[in-house]
Amino acid sequence: MSTGEDELVFESFLRKxxxxxxxxxxxxxxxxxxxxxxxxxxxxxxxxxxxxxYYICMLHTVRRGPEGxxxxxxx
Numbered sequence: 255m256s257t258g259e260d261e262l263v264f265e266s267f268l269r270k271x272x273x274x275x276x277x278x279x280x281x282x283x284x285x286x287x288x289x290x291x292x293x294x295x296x297x298x299x300x301x302x303x304x305x306x307x308y309y310i311c312m313l314h315t316v317r318r319g320p321e322g323x324x325x326x327x328x329x
Contacts, residue, residue, distance in 0.1 A: 261288060265283070286310075
């Protein structure tokens, strides 16, 4: 029986604005696990490719956009 401690909710390529150049959008591999959204430089990245993480205290919805469309995470 799973306790949900390491529940993977979502993973996919997503785009986010660059840290230094706010006008430039970068593509990263994102993984939402429990209440932590991590982003990596490569698909299925590990701790060596970790570029950053966000702690999400309240998650309302996670949904996939239309086929071939943008992915969305709503918090």
